[in-house]
Amino acid sequence: MADNTNSKDVNPFQKQKNKEEMQKQLITFALMIVFTIIAFVVVAAGVMDSMFVIPILLILAVVQVGFQFYYFMHLKDKGHDMPAVMIYGGIWAALLTLAGLGVITWW
Amino acid sequence: MSTAASQKRGFGTVLWDYLTTVDHKKIAHLYLFGGGFFFLLGGLEALAIRIQLLQPENDFVSAGFYNEILTMHGTTMIFLAAMPLIFAIMNAVVPLQIGARDVAFPFLNSLGFWLFLFGGLLLNCSWFLGGAPDAGWTGYVPLSITSPGHGVDFYVMGLQIAGAGTLIGGINFLATIVTMRAPGMTYMRMPLFSWTTFITSILILFAFPALTVGLFLLMFDRMFGSAFFDVGLGGNAIIWQHLFWIFGHPEVYILILPLFGVFSEVISTFSKKRLFGYTAMVFATILIAFLGFMVWAHHMFAVGLGPVANSIFSLATMAIAVPTGIKIFNWLATMWGGRITINSAMLWTLGFIPTFTIGGMTGVMVASVVADYQYHDSYFVVAHFHYVIVGGTVFGIFAALHYWWPKMFGRVLNEAMGKLTFWTFFIGFHLTFFIQHFLGLMGMPRRYWTYLEGQQLDLGNQISTVGAFFMAFGVIVFVINAIYTAVKGEKAADDPWDGRTLEWSIASPPAHYNFKQMPLVRGLDALWIEKMEGKGRLTPAEPLGDIHMPNSSFLPFMMSLGLFIAGLGFIYQVNYNWAYILLFGGMAIMLGSMLARSLKDDHGYHIPKDELEREVD
Amino acid sequence: MSHDHSLNPETMPSEPEKATQEGKNKFIGFWFFLGGETVLFAALFGTYIALRNSTADGPTANELFGLELVFIMTILLLTSSLTSVYAMYHLKNNDFKKMQLWLGITAILGFSFLACEIYEFTHYITEFGFTFRSSAFGSAFYALVGFHGGHVTFGMAWLIALMLRNAKRGLNLYNAPKFYVFSLYWHFIDVVWVFIFTVVYLMGKVG
Numbered sequence: 001m002a003d004n005t006n007s008k009d010v011n012p013f014q015k016q017k018n019k020e021e022m023q024k025q026l027i028t029f030a031l032m033i034v035f036t037i038i039a040f041v042v043v044a045a046g047v048m049d050s051m052f053v054i055p056i057l058l059i060l061a062v063v064q065v066g067f068q069f070y071y072f073m074h075l076k077d078k079g080h081d082m083p084a085v086m087i088y089g090g091i092w093a094a095l096l097t098l099a100g101l102g103v104i105t106w107w
Numbered sequence: 108m109s110t111a112a113s114q115k116r117g118f119g120t121v122l123w124d125y126l127t128t129v130d131h132k133k134i135a136h137l138y139l140f141g142g143g144f145f146f147l148l149g150g151l152e153a154l155a156i157r158i159q160l161l162q163p164e165n166d167f168v169s170a171g172f173y174n175e176i177l178t179m180h181g182t183t184m185i186f187l188a189a190m191p192l193i194f195a196i197m198n199a200v201v202p203l204q205i206g207a208r209d210v211a212f213p214f215l216n217s218l219g220f221w222l223f224l225f226g227g228l229l230l231n232c233s234w235f236l237g238g239a240p241d242a243g244w245t246g247y248v249p250l251s252i253t254s255p256g257h258g259v260d261f262y263v264m265g266l267q268i269a270g271a272g273t274l275i276g277g278i279n280f281l282a283t284i285v286t287m288r289a290p291g292m293t294y295m296r297m298p299l300f301s302w303t304t305f306i307t308s309i310l311i312l313f314a315f316p317a318l319t320v321g322l323f324l325l326m327f328d329r330m331f332g333s334a335f336f337d338v339g340l341g342g343n344a345i346i347w348q349h350l351f352w353i354f355g356h357p358e359v360y361i362l363i364l365p366l367f368g369v370f371s372e373v374i375s376t377f378s379k380k381r382l383f384g385y386t387a388m389v390f391a392t393i394l395i396a397f398l399g400f401m402v403w404a405h406h407m408f409a410v411g412l413g414p415v416a417n418s419i420f421s422l423a424t425m426a427i428a429v430p431t432g433i434k435i436f437n438w439l440a441t442m443w444g445g446r447i448t449i450n451s452a453m454l455w456t457l458g459f460i461p462t463f464t465i466g467g468m469t470g471v472m473v474a475s476v477v478a479d480y481q482y483h484d485s486y487f488v489v490a491h492f493h494y495v496i497v498g499g500t501v502f503g504i505f506a507a508l509h510y511w512w513p514k515m516f517g518r519v520l521n522e523a524m525g526k527l528t529f530w531t532f533f534i535g536f537h538l539t540f541f542i543q544h545f546l547g548l549m550g551m552p553r554r555y556w557t558y559l560e561g562q563q564l565d566l567g568n569q570i571s572t573v574g575a576f577f578m579a580f581g582v583i584v585f586v587i588n589a590i591y592t593a594v595k596g597e598k599a600a601d602d603p604w605d606g607r608t609l610e611w612s613i614a615s616p617p618a619h620y621n622f623k624q625m626p627l628v629r630g631l632d633a634l635w636i637e638k639m640e641g642k643g644r645l646t647p648a649e650p651l652g653d654i655h656m657p658n659s660s661f662l663p664f665m666m667s668l669g670l671f672i673a674g675l676g677f678i679y680q681v682n683y684n685w686a687y688i689l690l691f692g693g694m695a696i697m698l699g700s701m702l703a704r705s706l707k708d709d710h711g712y713h714i715p716k717d718e719l720e721r722e723v724d
Numbered sequence: 725m726s727h728d729h730s731l732n733p734e735t736m737p738s739e740p741e742k743a744t745q746e747g748k749n750k751f752i753g754f755w756f757f758l759g760g761e762t763v764l765f766a767a768l769f770g771t772y773i774a775l776r777n778s779t780a781d782g783p784t785a786n787e788l789f790g791l792e793l794v795f796i797m798t799i800l801l802l803t804s805s806l807t808s809v810y811a812m813y814h815l816k817n818n819d820f821k822k823m824q825l826w827l828g829i830t831a832i833l834g835f836s837f838l839a840c841e842i843y844e845f846t847h848y849i850t851e852f853g854f855t856f857r858s859s860a861f862g863s864a865f866y867a868l869v870g871f872h873g874g875h876v877t878f879g880m881a882w883l884i885a886l887m888l889r890n891a892k893r894g895l896n897l898y899n900a901p902k903f904y905v906f907s908l909y910w911h912f913i914d915v916v917w918v919f920i921f922t923v924v925y926l927m928g929k930v931g
Contacts, residue, residue: 014738015817022813029806036802036921040795043926050930057930061922065915072809072911079742082285083755086312090759093313093353093400094766100349101770104404104412211749274760282753286745312756316764324771324867333856333863334780335771341778341860346771353767705882706889708898 028071035060127659129213130619134220135199135515139508141224142191148231149183150582152176157539157575160568163560170556174241175258177554179231181244182262185358186269187227189500193365194219194276196507197304199515201280203610204301206289206628208621211282213657214704219276221667226269229674233261243554245355248336248347252328257678263326264674268667270315270322277311280304289609290648291628295389298608298632299382302389303368306396307361313400314357321350330681348410352403360399362496364392366503367434370456373510374438376604377453378445381632384437391430391437398427408476409483417476424474431467435460451525455506458533459498466494469544484554487547493540505529505585512592513599517616521596524588528581535577542567542574607635612645620654623647623719654714662700669696736818736895741904743897750901758912765916768871769923772864776928780859783852785928794925797840798917804833805914808907815903820894823903827887830910834880841873865924872920875913882906 039060042053070076075084116124125133155176159167168176202210210216233239240262242251251259284305288297297305325347327333334340336347375382382388404412404420412420438460447453469491473482482488505528512520546567551558558564602611609626610617612634624647630636637645676690737743742751776785811826845866848854856866883906890899 018813018816022810025806025809025813029802029809032802033799036795036798039922039926040791040798043929044791053930054927057922057926061918064918068805068911068915068918072805072914073908080755082752083759086281086309086756086759087762089309089313090762093763096400097317097349097353097763097766098770098773100353100404101346101767102773104416105343105345105349105774107411107413211753278753278756278760281756282749285752286748312760313763316760317767320764320767320771327856327863327867331856333867334858334860335775335863335867337860340780340858340863341775342863343774343778343860346774349770350767702885705885710898 025071028067032064032067035064124659126664127217127661129209129217129657129659131198131202131210131213131216132515132616132619134216135195135197137220138191138195138198138223139515141220141227142188142195145183145187145227146192147582147586149180149188150579152180152183154575154579156180157572159557161572162569163562163565164557166557171238171241173556174243174554175234175239178241178243178258178262179234179239182230182240182266183227184496185244185362186266186273187223187230189362189496189504190273191220191223192504193307193362193500194223194273196369196504196511197276197280197365200507200511200610201301201304202283202287203514203613203617203621204298204608205284205287205292206609206622206626206633207283207287208654209287209657210279211287212279214660214663214709215275215279217660218663218666219272219279221663222272222275222670223269225667225671226265226267226272229268229671230261230265232675233258233265236261245351246325246347247351248325248328248344249338251325251347252336259325260329260678260681263322263329264677267319267322267326268670268674270318271670272667273311274315274319277308277315280308281312284308289622289625289628292633295386296628296631296633298368299371299385299388299392300365300368303364303366303371303392306392307364310357310361310364310396310399314354314361317350318354318358321347321354324350326677330677345407345410348407349403352406353400356403356406357396357399359492359496360395363499363503364395366459366500366507367392369503369507369510370438370459371441372608373452373456373506374441375632376510376606377448377450377456378442379447379605380441380445381607381635382437383440383443384433385631387433388437391433394430395427398423398430402427405474405479408479414476421474421476425471428467428471435464450509451520451522451529452506452509454526454529454533455502455509458529459502459506462494462498462502462533462536466491466498469494482547484552485547486543486551486553489553490540490543490547493536493543497536497540505532510604511610513603513615514610515616516593517599518592518596519599519603520592521588524584524591528585528588530581531577531584532581535574535579535581538574538577539571540574542570546571602634607632609633609645612637618722620656620714623654623722624651625649651716651719653716654719655711656714657711658709660704660709662704665700666697669693669698669700673697736897736900738816740815740818740895740897740900742901744901747897747901747904750905754905754908758908761912765868765871765919768868769919772868772924775860775864778860778864780861782859782862783854785861785865785924786931788848788852788854789925789928791925791929793840793844794921797837797844798921800833800837800840801914801917804830804837805911807833808910812904812907815895815900818895823895824887824891827883827903831880831883831887834876834883834910838873838876838880841869841876869920869924872913872916875916879906879910879913882909 039057042048042056069087074080075087125137128134155168156173159165159173161167198210198216202208237256238258240246240254240258242254242259242262246259246262284297284301324333324335328336334342336342336344338344371382371388402420402424404416405424408417449457469487473479473488473491509520509525512518546564549563551564558568599615601613601615603615604611609628612626613622626633626645627648628645633645637643670693672689673693676686676688676693679686680690740747742748807826807830811823811830814823814826854862856863886899886902886906
């Protein structure tokens with residue numbers, strides 16, 4: 001890292017890379033907004049059966065959250081192996097918790 | 108506090124040093140003294156339970172007080188004794204084993220300790236403020252909702268604060284092991300105790316939030332009138348059981364896995380052999396942790412989850428016996444053909460293997476749903492979990508203390524007293540708890556205040572009580588041993604056991620910066636490799652240079668004190684308006700300290716190179 | 725990285741948040757903390773799912789929730805997530821002023837979200853008599869959404885403290901990890917909200 005610590009300006013290569021990254025972020029954001037709008041419209045229209053709507057909503061949410069993690073929070077970048085392990089671990093424990101409370105609490 | 112340096116200083120200086128320290132070795136001492144104190148307290152409660160059960164229809168304590176004692180015995184032993192003692196060992200050893208100068212977050216390390224201590228103190232304040240919690244250590248609703256007085260409120264707030272400390276400690280060790288390993292110390296070269304600390308910290312990270320939420324719900328119901336568990340308003344008591352055991356089952360693996368690491372170190376050192384099946388041991392640990400998350404409902408077989416759910420959880424539970432079995436065989440295989448030294452640390456380890464195996468066996472028994480309907484809530488279960496928790500965790504803590512005492516305090520514990528402790532405790536333990544299997548099978552329910560004559564329960568209970576006093580004797584001898592060692596004990600060499608891992612390559616006790624130069628690790632059992640190749644010490648991985656060290660801070664103490672005061676405020680705002688002063692005042696102290704920490708830069712300080720060079724001579 | 729280097733704003737590596745050992749620790753430690761937070765919110769979601777129909781003859785989810793306000797809140801929070809991405813973009817370009825600007829916008833969006841949430845809660849309480857104590861559903865709803873709101877509030881206080889503390893001195897290797905970690909926290913809050921609007925509001929409407 002010593003090579004680009006000499007000037008206040010970040011070197012042009014790095015700057016270009018950051019810029020390209022930012023463009024990807026904007027596309028991500030646009031997709032997230034689109035997904036959100038689809039989710040709200042599907043519910044507001046009220047034309048579909050709930051058996052059908054709920055899986056759609058959940059899939060949209062999961063994809064959107066994937067975008068957040070992988071693009072906004074840079075989980076896709078290198079040096080994020082351990083964070084990814086811990087987040088997936090957390091998601092695994094979270095799924096078990098949800099299954100426990102959602103499925104075997106009332107009978 | 109037997110270090111030579113502290114004896115020269117005044118008491119006030121030492122006290123202030125410990126109140127503000129961020130050094131992992133001193134925090135280990137604090138955890139040891141804090142956890143040790145609560146261990147003695149929990150032991151007294153255990154003795155009271157055993158005296159009460161000495162004879163039929165005894166009235167040594169009243170029924171209500173008995174409920175308080177047994178609740179506090181369980182809660183204290185799990186949260187305030189076993190956990191902090193484990194943290195004491197982790198703090199003392201892990202940074203040294205992985206070749207680090209300190210933990211990743213020294214400030215948070217200190218905060219974790221003070222949160223635990225103030226949480227524990229808050230919980231025990233209940234004795235003097237109208238009665239301790241009395242709903243069992245599991246705090247099942249609706250009993251814990253309807254329990255009158257403030258006892259359960261203290262349970263909620265005390266555990267919430269102590270639990271936050273534990274979570275912080277867990278994250279700290281995770282980050283330490285991920286980012287602070289010495290050059291060459293790859294994951295698969297880490298000593299097994301560091302590995303089990305790592306896995307345990309993962310369990311803490313994922314298990315404690317469930318307890319946090321459970322305690323919040325209970326707190327809201329008891330103090331703020333919500334309806335999570337109020338069946339009249341649509342609440343559901345099973346939610347508490349799920350949340351408690353989603354935390355609670357990983358918790359028992361949190362209690363045992365670090366000690367599996369300890370036994371691995373002790374066996375390998377005193378057998379003069381590399382640990383047999385190191386890779387298998389690592390993956391068995393990971394597998395236990397993974398499965399440990401999927402079995403919580405085996406505590407709820409009698410709730411009525413239905414045959415499908417019960418069968419799934421039963422199978423998953425039995426599956427855990429496989430990786431645990433792998434471990435047992437690997438330990439035996441490590442000793443096989445080794446040059447075995449039997450001293451106190453090794454005795455505890457040898458005592459552990461059969462004891463824990465019995466506990467594991469009864470574990471598989473209670474994992475079977477149909478049979479569990481018989482065992483459930485009987486003394487059989489009490490015997491089972493004492494065999495694993497005392498036989499595993501407490502034996503392990505004793506083994507670890509005998510093994511690492513020289514590194515922690517610079518003195519070797521007295522062997523004769525060590526052996527006396529082991530034999531009295533070991534015999535006392537089996538006297539106390541082996542018979543309880545049969546008491547349980549004969550139908551004695553757990554948590555009952557007393558029992559009637561003529562049910563053939565008398566003799567078993569008498570034997571059990573006698574055993575408890577043997578254990579108490581053993582513990583007292585250990586305390587005397589610790590004090591004796593501090594005053595007159597034999598000074599420890601840097602490497603008294605001919606050790607294999609990095610902590611034995613530095614002074615006993617280590618300098619506050621641990622390693623003058625980061626060591627270069629060339630394989631598993633790094634020090635042993637160097638010994639075998641004739642050099643006997645590690646090659647430095649860097650030239651001698653300035654060492655960066657963190658500053659001490661009083662803020663962790665203040666934050667925890669603030670939460671302690673706020674906790675009292677939460678408890679008493681139900682009855683008195685003045686308690687809001689405590690609530691908001693305490694929160695203000697806590698948040699103010701957090702803000703101060705955030706606003707004031709803390710860059711630490713450097714130990715200059717020439718000072719380090721002078722110290723060589 | 726030596727002490728002096730970490731304080732010099734003139735020199736900034738490409739990933740300032742991870743350039744020092746302290747920064748690396750913060751980065752890793754905070755990600756792990758978020759792993760724990762995942763379970764914390766899962767427990768709250770689980771409780772909500774278990775109790776969502778326990779209305780005790782009070783208003784149901786379908787009667788209570790209005791999609792318009794939730795949509796506005798969602799857009800506010802999603803946008804604030806993007807603005808904090810912009811702030812991190814300028815952090816990596818070592819442009820402190822622009823970073824502060826985008827963080828300021830993030831704060832405004834965050835406060836607007838909070839205002840909407842406060843309005844929403846008062847609306848439920850005054851119009852429907854739907855409170856934390858009125859039913860198990862009410863308790864679970866306010867606990868889940870309130871925990872999220874509490875996280876937003878804490879995040880706002882954190883952000884303001886960071887911005888004011890560093891307003892005069894600009895970026896350096898000591899505070900860059902702090903800004904970065906805040907942005908992680910903020911994205912995570914958005915992640916939780918995505919599930920809240922899906923599971924609580926939209927699924928509440930569908931039934």
